[in-house]
Amino acid sequence: MKAAIIAQLTFREGLRKKLVLGVILLSLIFAVLYVWGFHLFVQDWRAMEAQRQSRGATTILPYEVFASAMVLLGLWTVNFLAGVMTIFAAVGTIASEIEQGTLHAIIPKPIHRWEIVLGKWLGYAGMLAIYIGVMVAIVTMTARFIGDYRPPNILQAYGLILLVAFMLLSLTMLGSTLFSTVANGVIVFMLYGLAITGGLVEQIGTALDNDILVRIGVIVSILVPSDSMWRLASYLVQPRIAVNFLGPNPFGTTVPPSSLAVWYSIGYTVVLLLLAMARFQRRDL
Amino acid sequence: MTSGALPQCSDWAIETYSLRKAFGDRIAVADLSLTVGYGEVFGFLGPNGAGKTTAVKMLVGLIRPTAGTGRVLGRPLGDHSARRQIGYLPELFRFHDWLTGEELLDLHGKLYGLSRAERRRRIPEVLELVGLAEAARRRIRTYSKGMQQRIGIAQALLGSPRLVILDEPTSALDPLGRRDVRDLIRRLRADGVTVFLNSHLLSEVEAICDRIAIVNRGRVIALGPMSSLLAGDLAVEFRLGALPDGTLHALERLIQVDAVQHGERPVLIARAADEAAVAHAVDLLVRAGVPVYGVIPERRSLEDLFVQLVSDEQAESG
Numbered sequence: 143m144k145a146a147i148i149a150q151l152t153f154r155e156g157l158r159k160k161l162v163l164g165v166i167l168l169s170l171i172f173a174v175l176y177v178w179g180f181h182l183f184v185q186d187w188r189a190m191e192a193q194r195q196s197r198g199a200t201t202i203l204p205y206e207v208f209a210s211a212m213v214l215l216g217l218w219t220v221n222f223l224a225g226v227m228t229i230f231a232a233v234g235t236i237a238s239e240i241e242q243g244t245l246h247a248i249i250p251k252p253i254h255r256w257e258i259v260l261g262k263w264l265g266y267a268g269m270l271a272i273y274i275g276v277m278v279a280i281v282t283m284t285a286r287f288i289g290d291y292r293p294p295n296i297l298q299a300y301g302l303i304l305l306v307a308f309m310l311l312s313l314t315m316l317g318s319t320l321f322s323t324v325a326n327g328v329i330v331f332m333l334y335g336l337a338i339t340g341g342l343v344e345q346i347g348t349a350l351d352n353d354i355l356v357r358i359g360v361i362v363s364i365l366v367p368s369d370s371m372w373r374l375a376s377y378l379v380q381p382r383i384a385v386n387f388l389g390p391n392p393f394g395t396t397v398p399p400s401s402l403a404v405w406y407s408i409g410y411t412v413v414l415l416l417l418a419m420a421r422f423q424r425r426d427l
Numbered sequence: 428m429t430s431g432a433l434p435q436c437s438d439w440a441i442e443t444y445s446l447r448k449a450f451g452d453r454i455a456v457a458d459l460s461l462t463v464g465y466g467e468v469f470g471f472l473g474p475n476g477a478g479k480t481t482a483v484k485m486l487v488g489l490i491r492p493t494a495g496t497g498r499v500l501g502r503p504l505g506d507h508s509a510r511r512q513i514g515y516l517p518e519l520f521r522f523h524d525w526l527t528g529e530e531l532l533d534l535h536g537k538l539y540g541l542s543r544a545e546r547r548r549r550i551p552e553v554l555e556l557v558g559l560a561e562a563a564r565r566r567i568r569t570y571s572k573g574m575q576q577r578i579g580i581a582q583a584l585l586g587s588p589r590l591v592i593l594d595e596p597t598s599a600l601d602p603l604g605r606r607d608v609r610d611l612i613r614r615l616r617a618d619g620v621t622v623f624l625n626s627h628l629l630s631e632v633e634a635i636c637d638r639i640a641i642v643n644r645g646r647v648i649a650l651g652p653m654s655s656l657l658a659g660d661l662a663v664e665f666r667l668g669a670l671p672d673g674t675l676h677a678l679e680r681l682i683q684v685d686a687v688q689h690g691e692r693p694v695l696i697a698r699a700a701d702e703a704a705v706a707h708a709v710d711l712l713v714r715a716g717v718p719v720y721g722v723i724p725e726r727r728s729l730e731d732l733f734v735q736l737v738s739d740e741q742a743e744s745g
């Protein structure tokens with residue numbers, strides 16, 4: 143399978159990209175801050191609890207609501223960084239390699255063009271799976287060992303954040319077969335931003351009971367379902383009591399997308415990848 | 428199945444029929460029909476922008492022709508099964524320059540489907556062949572432009588191809604490097620490899636090619652064996668002793684005399700149909716008792732031919 147050769151090359155190359163290294167550095171800083179922040183939060187909570195007990199007051203909200211909010215914040219950041227990293231890593235994957243000429247010696251070799259696209263996708267996907275896995279593990283371990291808290295459904299959440307990254311990867315790669323690197327970067331970041339904004343609009347719509355706002359959010363999530371998959375992840379990774387307490391909010395939702403939406407997102411990811419292959423198949427270099 | 432000859436479905440290593448490529452309004456290749464035989468070193472010549480690179484890209488499947496057809500090693504253009512047997516050096520190439528030379532060749536060896544053992548044997552061979560054995564473990568980023576061109580050639584030869592297509596292989600090389608490439612091509616010819624050489628460097632093509640095509644504005648304006656293209660008229664300069672008029676008239680029946688400089692030692696500029704006519708002319712002079720001090724054939728160079736053909740075309744259309 144020749145795609146594996148390209149996947150391996152892409153994986154190695156991805157780790158060398160400056161922007162990717164930047165995101166990894168940023169992630170390290172985030173990890174340190176997160177561990178520290180969680181530690182401070184637990185200390186504060188304990189102090190408050192002790193104070194409250196000494197006054198004889200009862201606990202209003204259970205600890206897990208706050209611990210869960212900390213986890214949610216951590217995962218939201220991971221999800222966001224993963225999205226940015228995906229786009230940075232793959233934005234020029236076809237376009238800039240055509241511009242630079244690195245593909246000219248590869249395409250005439252006995253390898254199908256679709257194998258090149260698939261190989262690149264797999265290479266980046268592998269890189270992202272590891273990156274997101276490590277980051278989710280950091281968040282989860284911090285919650286567990288510092289906060290003594292275990293969020294539910296963490297594997298599902300990992301899978302969904304991965305799905306978000308993969309669909310952005312397909313989208314970015316498709317764009318890369320169609321546009322120049324710069325144009326593609328602008329377009330994909332705009333769509334990514336649009337998805338996030340659409341998600342916010344939907345939450346506001348839910349909070350205000352405004353149908354039009356909700357509908358706008360739904361339409362955007364059909365165009366780019368990245369934010370809706372994140373919201374499903376956030377819904378699953380919180381205990382019900384925390385979901386109800388937070389209500390509609392920028393980081394989560396009270397109305398989880400259905401399993402149909404998950405299948406739609408998977409289909410979206412696959413179809414966009416197939417379109418990228420088909421487009422590249424016919425492209426002149 | 429990685430090696431072994433393809434069934435030979437055709438007598439030609441390359442054949443194209445009315446190949447055409449237009450980029451929007453711009454016609455890069457207008458109508459290209461040519462054949463290249465097995466084992467031939469074929470020179471594809473033309474001024475910048477003539478459409479050489481575009482033509483070659485169609486041959487290796489990088490771009491699709493707008494019209495026309497062709498076969499490479501008996502297979503349709505871009506066909507997969509011929510690719511194992513084709514080595515290609517692109518004109519504007521850049522390799523993944525964070526790899527070492529050896530790693531790059533390993534990558535391309537894998538793409539060719541060479542086994543680990545084959546790669547281990549073949550990579551040092553081609554590195555030696557292009558003179559990069561010493562730089563094998565260095566990152567390509569640290570290579571000079573000429574070394575990058577050499578690693579590009581190494582990559583093209585890696586799969587022991589039957590057909591090697593080189594697009595301006597010496598553009599970044601110094602005179603020594605150019606000679607190395609010439610020697611390399613001669614060696615490939617000796618091994619029976621077909622070489623398609625894209626170049627605008629006439630002397631280079633003249634030195635090594637068996638047959639050539641000259642293209643201008645996407646059309647072939649001359650095609651044939653080097654010897655017959657350069658033949659045509661053979662210019663000869665005769666340096667003589669005294670030249671009686673009668674002998675001159677007799678001479679004019681054998682060769683076309685363009686100019687005579689009379690004097691103590693007359694110099695005669697003439698054109699002959701072929702070398703035999705020159706021999707007859709010398710024979711006639713000697714019989715007539717005219718001292719012959721020198722006979723200097725002025726072979727038409729490829730450059731003359733090229734300049735003539737290309738400027739004729741320019742004049743026609745202009």
Ligand SMILES: Nc1ncnc2c1ncn2[C@@H]1O[C@H](COP(=O)(O)OP(=O)(O)O)[C@@H](O)[C@H]1O
Binds near residue numbers: 473480
């Ligand atoms: N991708 C392209 N888009 C538009 N025009 C092109 C493209 N590639 C080549 N051309 C044009 O086609 C003509 C032939 O180019 P090329 O094949 O590179 O010539 P050569 O290799 O003989 O110098 C040139 O006029 C060039 O500008």
Ligand SMILES: [Mg+2]
Binds near residue numbers: 479481518
């Ligand atoms: Mg060219």
